[in-house]
Amino acid sequence: MRPEFPGLWKVVESRRLLWLMGLTFALIVTFQYIELPNTISSLFSSTKLPFSRNSSSLTRDSQHHKSNLAPAMAPSYPQKNASLVDDSGGGGDDEEVEVDKIFDNNGNATAPTVSPSQVKENATAPTVSPSQVKENATAPAVLPSQVKENATSPAASAKPPAALPLVKENATATAPVASAKSPASLPIPNPSPVKDNATSHVEDKNSTKTDVPGVSPVVRFVPDVKKYSKTPDSRVMSISEMSKQLRRNRITHNRLAKKPKWVTKPDLELLQAKYEIENAPIDDKDPLLYAPLYRNVSTFKRSYELMEKMLKVYVYKEGDKPIMHSPILRGIYASEGWFMKLIESNNNKFVTKDASKAHLFYLPFSSRMLEVTLYVQDSHSHRNLVQYLKDYIDFISVKYPFWNRTSGADHFLAACHDWAPSETRNHFAKSIRALCNSDVKEGFVFGKDTSLPETFVRDPKKPLSNIGGKSASQRPTLAFFAGKPDHGYLRPILLSYWGNNKDPDLKIFGKLPRTKGNKNYLQFMKTSKYCICAKGFEVNSPRVVEAIFYDCVPVIISDNFVPPFFEVLNWESFALFVAEKDIPNLKKILMSVSERRYRQMQMRVKRVQKHFLWHVQPEKYDMFHMILHSVWFNRVFQISV
Template sequence: MMRTFKIWTYREGDIPLVHVGPMKSIYSVEGHFIEEMERKGNPMAANHPDEAHAFFIPISVAKIVHYLFTTEESYGFFERMQAIVEDYIGVIAERYPYWNRSNGADHFYVSCHDWGPLVSRGSPKLFENLIRVLCNANISEGFIPNRDVSMTEINGPYNNIPDVSSGRSPYNRSIFAFFAGGNHGFVRNKLFQHWGSKEDNDIQIYDYLPKGQNYSELLTQSKYCLCPSGYEVASARATEAIYVGCIPVIIKDHYALPYGDVLDWSQFSVIVAVDQIPDLKRVLQDIPFEKYLEMQKKVMEVQRHFMVNIPAKPFDVFHMILHSVWLRRLNVLVDRP
């Protein structure tokens, strides 16, 4: 893929809504991807659009929300957001032949904002072929796995690059299962209902950490890190777990796991149905320790596929995203002149 796949990034549009994205916080992967695609010397960038196999629309939904959304003028915002993207497509479709010859099937945009999927809802016919690369990959809300790409949510720190380590030895992790985060959304409500009030040293659930406790350090001490849905299915908790060698426990409904075309999540994570939350402790305790060690080893092996590098390096998260786009682009027939 890296030797042959070429992408053209459209030049149209102006900062801050286009060509730049957030580089910190839970939407940072969106900004990192846009920056890498526009970085001088990117070996996968086409020199001319005629050479390209795929076309990147460098709009940042997170930036649109940041600069244009206000609670005082929230009515009709989704329609305005959709209109911005539709207008952009109208411009490139008028100036170039590439969108029209495939009806957008070899084009893609990247969004980690919860509202990223809503961009395409205003004109379903216009977007029916477009590849959407989304963190909020909820199948029940219109995510189509064989067309769209599920992307990892990454909570980027202020120095831009998340830390990755081995954490503690799998033989020296004193916390059996751990979660700390806000009690919002149906799944977390259910998790807190069954485990938040229980005095159970094995399943440690916190809305707010006790004073003096460090979130990152607790992750490194945990065997299993719980990753429940919040308001949406997207969450940075799976990557946070992988970054410190903790086995992610995915507790979500209708979630398309990132890079599932090539990564077998059953080898390095535990997938627990939402209705199994009352049996969570039993489900995890039924995993033999030898199996846990195998899974933890796999977590360490897949770390490189979730890492952020500047510039990007082979097999990191940037290349995992593009590989997923490439696989979907292979299914597209384009009539070239």
């Protein structure tokens, strides 16, 4: 080989290597040019923003009760505030009237607005709020505006001393700020702004007059949503399945229930009551109890009689106001307040001062005041609220032997705020929880927990004002609904199918205008055959009780909602349950009910009404006694010695 060949060979190899490197680089650039935009788009698309929830953080992030705004931290309340009452205005249904308002620095009410991006046209799936994302589950897509901050952001912790005085945070605040309840305005064609208590309303000029006499023209909020393929949670438990689960849980509990550390006389009395209830003689002739309304009228009657005869409740005196012993008697959280007020009244025959004689122990805290007092605005964490309740339980368990004897199984609470299920799920796992937000998917336990009716009380001095409605023959409207359309995923679906006067028989509106005495809303309730009770952010709604209040047959559209007093009432005898997926068939379902069947249901609504009424002085079978009975009934069937 000639001497120059090795050098020539090296040149050829170098050029080949450079050529291969250039070709590789060109291929990479070409691939990135084609694929990279799609990759970036998929990673940063606003419709695919991932959302995670840490179960230990107990957050219901960026969700207040039926509101997208978090309440501000309120300063501590003075000790003299012994009879705290929510003095906010009334009129309307749960969200239609702002029970709690958010104020600016000048004390003026302000209202947030909703971005048009929150309601999408031809969406393949409704938007899911963070509160609807279940723990340990794959989260549906959420809008960036709905995720304000990191879901696991740290929160201030509650550190009450042994005597449990009020936990003070942000003590330098100069004025209390309540939770946000302001409605949001949704864009619709041809808006003309109308002022209404700091809320911007939009009047639809195409609206037609209603056929209800004496009702002024309505304001309609109809989001521009035309089609939804599915709802966020396809796992639905029907009413019949709930009944089966209730029976199964009672059998399972009797077999697996942990026995108390020692047996007391009240335990033996409960065992005797259980035997008598299970072997109650047939008695369906009581004029005050209409048998078809109940699962078993004889069982209910005997249980109620034994409750009146023997039940004793010990109410803990510990705990400082305003979280403890502070009833709110007005607004959508009134149920927990009225129950607290009535059971702590001096003339309550069920209360005993001798804890050794008690069958039940009441934990007198207000879930609403817990949120108002301790929640730190924009913290998106409930950990300090949960810690406060844990410290309270730790305190009474050290001072008294009763909690530790049964691990809290003979203790109960009544809580109406949306956050109550998550706040009480762990530390009150064995206790009986009376919850307004009675959601199967939020840990409601059949046979132990009970559904607390959510009642909207406008005037605490006259809780029964405007009760009743027209007879069955004087109800020209087939069905009625009015509610803020931006509350949850369900209402936009309902309004997209039936709102904007799409069908003259169905009066499906957004928020009605405020009128003196709430005339529009009440008149529609009183003159409609069916009242649509569509869920908002949570499964519960005061419309269920309002419908009964005004002799209107409830149509409950809220999957996995456990209706009040489920242990004893046969809800399917006087109410209709429509699955969320069946909203497109709503009219067909209503029209399939015969006139005879409708009149029967409406008559039963009027008969069951006595169980859903608050009285300043409790009366037999009224709301107070029914709540107490549900707690008593569940405890009787849990007893094991």
